[in-house]
Amino acid sequence: MFEIRVICDPADTDRVSHALAAAFDTDPARQYPTRDGKRARLYVTADHRPEPEPWPTPEQAYTLAPSIVSEIGWTARTAADGPFYDGLNREFWLRKAALLDRIALSDEADSAANDAADLATRAAQRLMELDGTAVICAPRYYVRQQYAAWAKNQ
Numbered sequence: 001m002f003e004i005r006v007i008c009d010p011a012d013t014d015r016v017s018h019a020l021a022a023a024f025d026t027d028p029a030r031q032y033p034t035r036d037g038k039r040a041r042l043y044v045t046a047d048h049r050p051e052p053e054p055w056p057t058p059e060q061a062y063t064l065a066p067s068i069v070s071e072i073g074w075t076a077r078t079a080a081d082g083p084f085y086d087g088l089n090r091e092f093w094l095r096k097a098a099l100l101d102r103i104a105l106s107d108e109a110d111s112a113a114n115d116a117a118d119l120a121t122r123a124a125q126r127l128m129e130l131d132g133t134a135v136i137c138a139p140r141y142y143v144r145q146q147y148a149a150w151a152k153n154q
Contacts, residue, residue: 006042013040025049053145055137058105061144062098064151068106071099091150093130097123098147101140 004024008016017029024046032041065071075096078089100120107116124139127146 001047004044004046007039010040020044055141056144056148061148068102093127097127097143101143
């Protein structure tokens with residue numbers, strides 16, 4: 001654990017605090033004026049983030065997944081039955097993104113050229129937006145990680 005001190009313009013304190021929180025595991029910033037009162041002093045107790053676990057392979061992520069045909073049916077029924085398509089239902093977006101990822105993977109294995117990979121990436125980005133994640137990675141890797149964790153708890 002370590003302490004970070006930043007002296008900055010008061011208008012930049014939120015931006016600096018968010019940047020530090022993105023880079024480190026931080027406690028809330030403590031803010032004080034400088035002696036001249038023109039700038040702000042931020043004190044942040046921080047620690048290094050733990051090393052992330054390796055991304056699961058598609059085989060690991062989708063071991064417990066139902067068949068693609070079954071997931072297509074579930075996704076279509078869920079989209080038709082309720083307000084789940086408005087982006088508020090995480091399970092819907094997770095399963096949809098995983099389904100599209102699995103379709104794209106099968107197309108890649110067959111060397112088929114279509115837009116499945118693009119659709120899978122866009123659905124994965126939607127899930128990341130919904131989760132409010134700041135993870136910097138390939139969106140489809142994120143879906144595999146999240147799906148593996150979700151499937152394990154079902």
